[in-house]
Structure formats: C-alpha cells, structure tokens
Amino acid sequence: MDDVVARLLAGLEKGLAYVTALTTPEMVIEWISPSVRDLTGWSASDLVGRNAIELVHHDDLGGVLRILEAERDEPRPYGEDPARAAVNRIRFRTAEGGWRSLDVGANNLCHDPRVRGFVFVLGDAQAQGMMDAVYDAMVSGESIESIATRIAALLRWQTGGCPTRVVVHGLGDVHDGEATPDSVPVRIEVEDLAEIVVHHPPQSEPSEWLHLLMDRAAGLLRVAVARRLGEQAMRRRLDEKTAIISAVSHDLRSPIAAINLMSSLLDGSNDALTPEQRRDLAQRIANDARRTSRLLTDLTSMDRLLHGSADLHLQCVHLVALVERVVDEVEASDHCVSVDGPPADLAAQADPVLLERVVDNLLANALKHTQRGSHISLGVEALGDDEVAIHVDDDGDGLPPEVRSQVFDAYVRGQQSQGRPGSGMGLFLVRTFAEVMGGRVRCTESPLGGARFSVVLPRWRE
Numbered sequence: 001m002d003d004v005v006a007r008l009l010a011g012l013e014k015g016l017a018y019v020t021a022l023t024t025p026e027m028v029i030e031w032i033s034p035s036v037r038d039l040t041g042w043s044a045s046d047l048v049g050r051n052a053i054e055l056v057h058h059d060d061l062g063g064v065l066r067i068l069e070a071e072r073d074e075p076r077p078y079g080e081d082p083a084r085a086a087v088n089r090i091r092f093r094t095a096e097g098g099w100r101s102l103d104v105g106a107n108n109l110c111h112d113p114r115v116r117g118f119v120f121v122l123g124d125a126q127a128q129g130m131m132d133a134v135y136d137a138m139v140s141g142e143s144i145e146s147i148a149t150r151i152a153a154l155l156r157w158q159t160g161g162c163p164t165r166v167v168v169h170g171l172g173d174v175h176d177g178e179a180t181p182d183s184v185p186v187r188i189e190v191e192d193l194a195e196i197v198v199h200h201p202p203q204s205e206p207s208e209w210l211h212l213l214m215d216r217a218a219g220l221l222r223v224a225v226a227r228r229l230g231e232q233a234m235r236r237r238l239d240e241k242t243a244i245i246s247a248v249s250h251d252l253r254s255p256i257a258a259i260n261l262m263s264s265l266l267d268g269s270n271d272a273l274t275p276e277q278r279r280d281l282a283q284r285i286a287n288d289a290r291r292t293s294r295l296l297t298d299l300t301s302m303d304r305l306l307h308g309s310a311d312l313h314l315q316c317v318h319l320v321a322l323v324e325r326v327v328d329e330v331e332a333s334d335h336c337v338s339v340d341g342p343p344a345d346l347a348a349q350a351d352p353v354l355l356e357r358v359v360d361n362l363l364a365n366a367l368k369h370t371q372r373g374s375h376i377s378l379g380v381e382a383l384g385d386d387e388v389a390i391h392v393d394d395d396g397d398g399l400p401p402e403v404r405s406q407v408f409d410a411y412v413r414g415q416q417s418q419g420r421p422g423s424g425m426g427l428f429l430v431r432t433f434a435e436v437m438g439g440r441v442r443c444t445e446s447p448l449g450g451a452r453f454s455v456v457l458p459r460w461r462e
Contacts, residue, residue: 019122025110027052030117039102039124041095052120055093063088067106068118089125101125130154131220138224141231145172147224148194152176155198155217159210165197166217168225188214193225252295255288287331294357295425301354301433312436316460317350319380319390326359327378334372337363340379347460348388354433355457361426362392362453370396375448382459389456396450404443430455 019039021032028051034044047055056064067088091099103123110116134150148166156164156176163177169192179185179199186198186206196217200206262281265273273281324339348355359378366376377393399407408431430453431441439457446452 021047021052021120021122022117023052023120024117027118036122039122040092040100046095057091057093057099060088060090063090064104067104068108092122103128127154127158130157134220134224138227143172144168144225144228145174148172148174148221149176151196151217151220151224155196155213158213159198162201162210163199165199166194166221167197168194168221171225171228186210186214188218190218190222190225193229194218194221196221252292255292259285259288294360299425299429301357313351313353314349314437315352316347317352317355318345318347319388320344320346322352322356323359323378323380323390326356326363330360330363330367332363332367332376335367335370336373336375337367338375338377340377346380346382346388348457349460350437350439350457354437355455358430358433358455359390359392361430362390362455365426365430365453366392366394366396366451370394370450374450377448383456386459387456388459389454392453393446393448394450395446395448398445398450399443407443408441427453 019033019036021036022030024030029047029049032044032047036047037043053061053064088104089101090104092102094100103125105121107119109119130150131154134147134154137147137150145168148168152164152166152174153176155166156162161177163175163179163183165173165175165179167173177199182202183199184202184206186200188196188211190196196214198206198210198214200210262285266278266281266285320339327337327339330337363376363378370376375395377391379391379393381389381391383389408427427441434441434455434457437457439455441453441455444452444454
C-alpha cells in the first residue's frame with residue numbers, strides 16, 4: 001500500500017481546496033490527507049478509524065450511494081482526477097458540529113490487493129463554484145483580462161492568500177494581492193502564451209501541492225487563451241473572406257460591364273464603326289476577358305494552396321528570363337517599362353507558375369497606379385548568400401509609410417489609387433503566393449522617387 005499512499009500524499013500535505021481519503025470497502029477511513037482540517041476542522045488523526053458514512057448528512061446519503069454504485073458497476077483504477085468520474089455534492093459534518101458542502105468523487109479499489117477499498121476526493125464547493133465561474137466566463141465571451149482575474153482569484157484562494165499574477169502575452173496582466181519584497185516568486189510558463197506567478201511566503205519551500213494547483217491553473221488559462229486566439233483568428237479569416245468577396249466582386253464587375261458594353265457596340269447592326277474601331281473593341285474585350293480569367297485562376301490557385309489541395313512545385317527559376325517574359329507579354333504602350341541590368345545567372349527556389357503571376361501582378365499594379373508616360377523598372381538582386389529579390393520600381397507618387405505595411409492586405413488600396421479601376425486583390429495575391437513559396441513581400445520608397453514593390457525568395461542552391 002505504500003506506493004498508493006505515496007501517490008495520494010504527493011502534493012496534498014497542505015492544501016485548501018482538495019482532500020484525499022482512503023477507506024475500506026465498509027467505508028472505514030484508513031488514511032486522509034491533513035488538508036481535511038482546512039475544510040472541516042477535523043485533524044487527520046480525528047477521522048482515521050471512523051466510518052465515513054457517519055460524517056455525511058442523512059439527506060445526502062443517496063449521493064454517496066450513487067457514487068459507490070457507479071463505481072461498483074464500472075470500477076476505475078486510481079487515475080489523474082477521481083472527481084472526473086462521478087461527482088456529487090454532499091454536506092460533511094465539521095468538528096464544530098455544523099455542516100460544510102463538499103464535492104465528492106471516488107475510485108473503486110476494492111479489488112486492488114494493495115488497497116481493498118475506495119479512494120475519495122473531497123473538494124470545497126466554493127472551489128468548484130469559482131472554477132465554474134471561470135468556465136462560464138469563457139463560454140460567455142468575457143475578456144481575457146476578466147478570465148485571468150478569475151483564475152488569479154481562484155489560485156490565490158486555493159493557496160491560502162498567496163499574491164498571484166497572471167500575464168497573458170499581448171492580452172492582459174492582472175494582479176491579485178500585493179507581493180512582499182521577501183516573497184519567493186514561483187513561476188509557470190503556459191507555453192508561449194502566458195505566465196503565472198505565485199508569490200510564496202519565504203518561511204517554507206513551495207510544496208508539490210502548490211505546483212499541482214499552478215499546473216491546473218495553467219491548464220485553465222491555456223484553454224481560455226487558445227479559445228480567444230481561435231476566435232480572433234476566425235474573425236480575421238471571416239473579415240478577410242468578406243474583404244476578398246467584396247474585392248473580387250469589384251474586380252469582376254468592371255470588366256464584365258465593359259465586355260457587355262463593347263459587345264453591344266460590335267453588334268452587326270451598328271454600321272457606324274470602322275473596321276479599325278471594331279478590331280480595337282475586339283482586342284479590348286479579349287484583354288478584359290483575359291484579366292478576369294487570370295483573376296479567377298489566381299484565386300482558385302490561392303485557395304487550393306492554402307487548403308493543401310494543390311501541389312507546390314519548387315524548382316530552380318532563372319529570374320531574368322522570367323521577368324523579361326512577363327514584360328514581353330504585358331501591354332504597356334503608355335509607359336516606359338525596362339528590365340535594368342540584372343545578373344543573368346541569379347536564380348530563386350520557387351514555383352515558376354506562381355512566381356510569374358507574382359511578377360505579372362506587381363507590374364500590373366505599377367501600370368495601373370502611375371500616370372501615362374511613367375517609367376517602370378524591373379530588376380533582380382542578390383540579398384546575401386541565401387535570398388534573392390525581384391524589385392518593381394516606378395517614378396509615380398509613391399505611398400506614405402503608414403500605408404506600406406497594409407497595402408498587401410485584401411481590399412487595401414493607396415490613396416493615390418482612388419477613382420482608378422482595381423481593388424487591391426493583386427497585391428494580396430502577390431503576398432499570398434510569395435509566402436506559400438517561403439518568401440515575403442515589402443513596399444518601400446523607390447530610387448526612382450515613387451514606390452518599390454519587392455518579393456524576396458530563397459536563393460536556389462545546387
């Protein structure tokens with residue numbers, strides 16, 4: 001029995017919330033943790049040898065019997081928390097002759113030759129009430145600060161008044177009680193999400209009981225923070241999807257309306273158009289249809305990549321050839337577009353199809369948001385030994401610093417782009433495709449005086 005009792009004793013020599021007891025099959029108490037004094041006023045020696053049934057209020061005997069019946073039908077070995085199996089609230093006689101409400105759970109060890117009895121866990125109903133308040137706060141959507149405050153209060157109560165601090169990184173920092181200069185801070189990290197600090201009195205060493213309580217508090221806090229972060233991420237995804245839908249609707253509405261208008265002008269009954277005008281309209285229709293098709297293809301590719309339903313083909317991509325091919329295929333007669341002196345052998349580790357769409361969108365963005373006759377320059381650069389960059393520079397009005405960090409978000413456009421066609425989806429796709437390939441994007445001031453949009457990718461190594 002020594003090893004079983006040792007497990008019961010671990011961390012329970014001193015505690016205000018939980019009591020563990022070991023009884024015979026006839027319910028005679030063989031051992032009970034000293035913390036019973038904090039709940040009932042009895043010392044452990046007062047209770048050893050007494051029948052536990054005598055200490056239960058007669059109106060609550062049915063609850064005890066239900067626990068024993070449940071364990072008799074489906075016995076469970078002593079585990080992490082016996083109170084998880086079947087729990088009933090009973091009134092337990094105190095040393096002063098009154099009654100104290102306790103939550104009781106049990107494990108049936110009657111068939112264990114080392115024990116031949118029951119293990120009971122008694123918890124103060126106040127502790128359960130405080131625990132329930134924490135869960136209710138989570139479900140009702142209270143702030144992390146409020147939930148952390150409740151957890152700190154619960155931990156301080158369980159430890160007999162030790163000042164407690166709960167820090168949720170980036171979300172809140174709450175204190176319950178003022179620590180004294182000579183107190184001993186006991187810390188527990190909640191992954192990289194939060195930290196709990198209990199200021200222990202200097203007269204004694206922190207017990208295993210304290211560490212057990214802090215572990216339980218950390219578990220509660222982990223659930224609360226993970227739940228809140230999950231809710232925030234879900235809201236961000238919903239906001240982003242809403243923005244994408246709005247942006248796509250905007251980007252599709254304009255070319256579709258233009259195609260409808262130009263198609264009606266090309267109606268055979270309209271003899272006012274010259275052959276040259278008809279060819280021009282047909283070319284415009286083809287361009288708008290191509291742009292719309294590319295947008296839909298890009299969005300489909302992005303969705304499939306982000307959900308893991310499409311393969312990413314990372315390989316050696318020679319940047320000069322790719323940039324020149326994109327420039328050759330883009331209609332840019334109103335601008336001066338150049339590919340300026342890039343090193344011919346520079347290569348990136350990238351998906352060639354996605355990278356081509358990245359460069360195409362960056363160039364299209366520069367053409368769209370600069371005046372006719374503007375100079376647009378494309379170049380590539382080695383960034384140390386491990387990275388390469390593709391830059392698209394223009395001599396336009398540029399972007400203010402406060403906008404540069406946001407311009408790659410869905411449906412965010414610079415002030416200079418107001419009144420011009422487009423929605424900002426192109427740059428959002430640029431960022432998404434670059435990140436999928438292990439790269440990043442940035443917007444800075446261009447040496448030409450306007451904006452520089454750059455995509456940085458891993459350098460290809462043989």
